Amino acid sequence: MDLGLIGKNVLITGATQGIGRQIANLFAEEGANVAICSRSPDGVKKAVKELALLADGKIVGAPCNIKNKEEYEAWVAAMAEELGGVDIFIPNVSAGGGADSEKNWWKNFEIDVLGAVRGVEAVLPLMAKRGGGAVTMISTTAAVETFMAPQAYNAMKAALITYAKQLSQAHGDKGVRVNSVSPGPIYFDGGAWDMIKTSNEKFYERTEKTHALGRLGEPEEVARCVVFLSSPAASWVTGVNLVVDGGYTKRVQF
Amino acid sequence: MKVRREQKISRVAKPKGARGTPVKAEPKPKLGADVIPAERYTSADYAALEWSRMWTKVWLLGCREDDIPNPGDHIVTEIGKESILIVRQQNGGVKAFHNVCQHRGNKVVHAVHRPQEAAKSFRCRYHNWEYRLDGRFADIPDLETFPQGAPSCGGLISLPCDRWGSFVWFSLDRRASSLRDYLGIIPQHLDPYHFERMVLTEWKSVEWNTNWKASVDAFNESYHVQGTHPQLLYYLDDLDIQIDCYERHSRYLIAFGVLSPRVVSPSEIPPPIKVAMRDAGMDPASYEGSVYEARRAIQKHKRDNAVAQGKDYSDLNDDQLTDDYNYLIFPNITLNIHADDLMLFRHRPHPTDPGKMYFDYFMFQLPGNEFDKEDYKPPIHKSYKHGETSLGLVINQDAYNLPHVQDGMKSEGFQGLWIGDQEIRIRHFHKTMDDYCESAKPKGRAG
Numbered sequence: 001m002d003l004g005l006i007g008k009n010v011l012i013t014g015a016t017q018g019i020g021r022q023i024a025n026l027f028a029e030e031g032a033n034v035a036i037c038s039r040s041p042d043g044v045k046k047a048v049k050e051l052a053l054l055a056d057g058k059i060v061g062a063p064c065n066i067k068n069k070e071e072y073e074a075w076v077a078a079m080a081e082e083l084g085g086v087d088i089f090i091p092n093v094s095a096g097g098g099a100d101s102e103k104n105w106w107k108n109f110e111i112d113v114l115g116a117v118r119g120v121e122a123v124l125p126l127m128a129k130r131g132g133g134a135v136t137m138i139s140t141t142a143a144v145e146t147f148m149a150p151q152a153y154n155a156m157k158a159a160l161i162t163y164a165k166q167l168s169q170a171h172g173d174k175g176v177r178v179n180s181v182s183p184g185p186i187y188f189d190g191g192a193w194d195m196i197k198t199s200n201e202k203f204y205e206r207t208e209k210t211h212a213l214g215r216l217g218e219p220e221e222v223a224r225c226v227v228f229l230s231s232p233a234a235s236w237v238t239g240v241n242l243v244v245d246g247g248y249t250k251r252v253q254f
Numbered sequence: 255m256k257v258r259r260e261q262k263i264s265r266v267a268k269p270k271g272a273r274g275t276p277v278k279a280e281p282k283p284k285l286g287a288d289v290i291p292a293e294r295y296t297s298a299d300y301a302a303l304e305w306s307r308m309w310t311k312v313w314l315l316g317c318r319e320d321d322i323p324n325p326g327d328h329i330v331t332e333i334g335k336e337s338i339l340i341v342r343q344q345n346g347g348v349k350a351f352h353n354v355c356q357h358r359g360n361k362v363v364h365a366v367h368r369p370q371e372a373a374k375s376f377r378c379r380y381h382n383w384e385y386r387l388d389g390r391f392a393d394i395p396d397l398e399t400f401p402q403g404a405p406s407c408g409g410l411i412s413l414p415c416d417r418w419g420s421f422v423w424f425s426l427d428r429r430a431s432s433l434r435d436y437l438g439i440i441p442q443h444l445d446p447y448h449f450e451r452m453v454l455t456e457w458k459s460v461e462w463n464t465n466w467k468a469s470v471d472a473f474n475e476s477y478h479v480q481g482t483h484p485q486l487l488y489y490l491d492d493l494d495i496q497i498d499c500y501e502r503h504s505r506y507l508i509a510f511g512v513l514s515p516r517v518v519s520p521s522e523i524p525p526p527i528k529v530a531m532r533d534a535g536m537d538p539a540s541y542e543g544s545v546y547e548a549r550r551a552i553q554k555h556k557r558d559n560a561v562a563q564g565k566d567y568s569d570l571n572d573d574q575l576t577d578d579y580n581y582l583i584f585p586n587i588t589l590n591i592h593a594d595d596l597m598l599f600r601h602r603p604h605p606t607d608p609g610k611m612y613f614d615y616f617m618f619q620l621p622g623n624e625f626d627k628e629d630y631k632p633p634i635h636k637s638y639k640h641g642e643t644s645l646g647l648v649i650n651q652d653a654y655n656l657p658h659v660q661d662g663m664k665s666e667g668f669q670g671l672w673i674g675d676q677e678i679r680i681r682h683f684h685k686t687m688d689d690y691c692e693s694a695k696p697k698g699r700a701g
Contacts, residue, residue: 017521096522100532103539189257190518195525198517199485 004232006031007057009083011076011123013066013115014093016043018188019138022223023090028055030227032088035079037064058083066093066115076122086126088230089135091116097142097153097192108156116160124171132175134230137164139182139241145249157182161241168239177238179229184245187216212247221246259515263494264550265507270571275446275579276439277507277571280498285681289670292663294684295465300691301608308585308690309334310426313436315587315600316340316350316415317369317422318454320632326372326387330363333426335605339363339376340415340422341387349388350415350424356405357383357394367459367635376410385410420450439500440583446569447591449618453630456617459637460645464656466586466601466611467683468663472652473580473588473599474683476508477676480516482651487514488524490578499682502584502689506679510592511549511576523548530576533594535559552576556593564623567593582679584686594620609660613653615645 005027015024015036027034028051036051038044041063048061060082064075080086093115095107116137127133141147143158161180168178185207187193193216197204208215225244228234243249269276294300317329322342330353331338339353339362353361355378362376362385375392376385384393389410397404414425416433418441423433434441462469472478479492486492492514496507511530513519523531527548528538534552543551553575560567567575570593581589590597596618604610621627636643640657644650662668673681 098522098528098539100528100539101537103537107539190520192520192522194518195488195520198487201484 001233003030003228005227008032008087008231009035009080009085010088010090010230011035011079011086011119012090012092013037013064013119015061016040016047018191019183019186019219019222019226020090020092021047022219023092023226024051025054026220026223026227027088028052028057028059030231031056033057033083034059035083036061037066037075037079037093039063039065067110069114069118072115072118073122076119080123080126085130086123087130087133089119089123089127089133090138090226090230091119091135092138094138094157095153097148097151099149099151105152105156108152112153112156113159113163116163120167124174124176127176128174132177134234135164135167135176135178136226136230137161137178137180138226139164139180141182141184141243141245141249143182144241144243145251164241165239172238177234179234179237179239180241181222181226181229182241182243182245183217183222184211184243184248185216186219186222188219210248211245215246217244217246257516257518258493259513259517259519261491261494261513261515263491263509263512265496265509266571266573268571270446270569270574273446273569274571275443275574277573279496280500282497282675282678283499283682283685285678285685287673290673290681290684291670292668294687295468295660295663296608298608301603303691304603304687305334308687309603311430311690312427312585313414313416313423313425313430313433315421315583316424319348319417319420319422319450320454321369322348322422324372326374327369328363328373328376329369330361330366332366332602334603336426337361337366338413338424339410340424341373341376341389343387348415348417348422350413350422351389351410352413354411355380355383356407356409356411357381362410367457367637369632419444420452437583438503440503440581443505444581444589444591446574447593447596448566448569449596451566452596452618452620453625454616454632455619456615457633457635458615458643458645459635460613460615460643460653461604461637461639462611462613462653462656463609463640464611464660465608465663466603467687468656468659469599469601469611469613470582470586470588470683471671471677471680472656473590474504474582474679475677476506477674478652479514482655483648485526486648487517488520489526489530490514492516493676497678499679502686503582504584504679504682505579505581507573508578508580509549509573509576510578511552513545519545531555535563549576562623564625565594565620582683584683594622609664615649 010027010032012024014020016038024034024036044061044063048059051059066072095111098104137160139160140157142154164178164180185193222244316331317340321329325342325344328341337353339351341349355362360378360380362378382395386392389412391409394404414430416423476492476495479486491509491512498505511527523545531538534556536555553572556575575593579591586601588599598616600614602612
């Protein structure tokens with residue numbers, strides 16, 4: 001099966017590590033042109049260099065603080081300019097979890113929610129110009145089942161699923177598909193589950209057993225689903241939330 | 255994933271002012287690489303040698319000054335087979351006595367580890383022999399029926415007793431040199447923390463099924479963090495620590511609020527560092543810096559907000575605002591010292607069984623603005639057996655290992671302790687034990 005990604009232009013926010021980085025890797029390997037960002041200039045430089053080794057297409061990137069609207073819009077414009085348009089957009093960057101104070105709500109709202117909204121509004125006209133495109137939101141199973149603690153991350157990630165569904169209805173006529181992917185617990189070195197594995201191995205092992213498939217996921221296993229849903233190969237899929245969790249959540253999804 | 259990142263902890267170069275805790279690193283002591291015999295932990299003979307040559311020669315922590323604020327206030331503490339009565343005197347001084355009636359050997363005060371309010375005198379419950387606060391006989395009923403008269407000692411047997419650092423100390427050696435001599439560097443190092451400003455918030459004793467030295471060892475090295483306390487790898491640097499051995503006491507300085515080089519740097523601030531931020535009065539969600547800047551950020555926040563929080567850190571250097579300055583006052587006082595609290599452990603030998611000990615857990619907190627002096631009630635001491643009470647995750651993790659260590663040390667298949675450089679304080683501790691146990695006359699130099 002050909003995903004049809006050769007020559008497609010992809011924008012991904014926050015793609016220097018973890019799931020976002022794997023998404024960028026796979027797009028690059030599939031021959032897409034990829035633009036990334038991160039807050040740290042060194043992080044972007046390093047990731048662009050490493051991605052270029054995998055790529056046939058063009059790899060670009062620039063530092064960007066997603067919280068800053070002007071800076072973010074300028075990043076979208078600059079990347080679209082460098083690649084010559086936008087076909088696929090993955091708002092991936094997140095403020096992460098935490099229930100420290102009200103500040104967590106503002107951070108998840110500004111980075112997770114507005115980070116998607118502002119990006120979508122900037123790329124929609126660019127996609128329309130090219131006759132369509134795809135947006136894939138990164139949500140979480142913490143949005144669909146009780147997880148850890150009541151916190152902004154879970155609720156704000158839930159907002160993205162609703163937002164994605166409504167976008168899919170509103171922009172289908174322009175050939176734009178919009179979907180969400182909700183990963184369950186994913187292990188990678190330096191990730192939250194690395195900390196948990198080191199700090200509380202028993203809890204980590206219990207969590208592994210909670211998965212129908214008996215282990216935690218890997219970033220690439222999520223990335224493959226994101227890349228598929230975003231690719232022309234998924235041309236008849238829009239408005240779905242694909243739970244990618246190895247059977248971690250237990251609800252029935254009709 | 256097994257990692258070992260390159261990391262250097264930045265430490266202050268100079269003490270805070272003229273009275274600050276010295277920070278200079280001592281040269282690594284040359285203590286050889288011999289196996290430390292396991293019998294030291296298991297044999298009754300070695301325990302007897304320890305008693306006659308070490309426990310009865312050193313200075314020992316008796317109680318807190320706050321336990322006995324007023325004349326006549328008193329408390330009984332125990333060490334090995336001895337029971338010691340510590341009494342506040344009319345002139346504000348303190349005296350320590352063997353807590354034993356000179357008539358038939360009954361203990362004069364029966365409550366142990368319970369601060370007792372002002373007595374005018376001490377009366378033995380057996381035959382009403384009575385002692386003054388300074389230990390002299392006050393009354394011996396029917397003295398005329400003792401043809402030999404009163405015991406020539408004149409009262410309770412008095413012991414050297416002195417005060418330092420908000421604590422009362424005593425020695426079982428009636429010819430002991432002064433407490434100051436014995437403590438050596440300790441007052442200069444620890445006075446800047448002002449223990450006298452701290453209040454006791456927890457006080458428990460647990461009978462642990464291990465030798466007291468195994469318990470001392472467990473708090474004398476950071477090598478076990480990766481094995482026993484993996485959660486602390488997201489809170490402290492267990493590799494770049496400063497170890498300083500003095501004559502008989504020792505310390506190590508461990509940076510808190512940092513990552514261990516043994517973990518991959520996470521993209522989020524780890525939960526234990528967030529706790530340190532919250533404890534300092536910061537909002538972790540508002541912190542925008544990297545994990546590598548967190549330690550200095552916490553220090554700065556505490557320094558900047560000390561007055562507003564009602565805390566005085568003026569004698570402490572910046573490192574002391576986050577880090578663990580861990581001292582061993584030989585032989586049996588472990589102090590984990592932080593700007594806002596002191597975790598003090600006293601490791602006491604069992605009177606008869608070298609495979610048992612008493613772990614005394616004291617937690618002291620520096621009160622801030624929110625502290626209500628009127629409302630404060632000191633905790634009442636309680637005693638437990640191994641496993642009957644929680645001492646918090648970290649100490650529970652240590653306590654879990656120790657009975658197994660003790661059992662293992664008795665095995666024919668174990669020759670002794672194989673000690674590495676990260677554990678050099680253990681080697682230094684045993685060298686100090688040797689100084690006492692191998693010669694009848696301990697060294698008199700300051701430690």
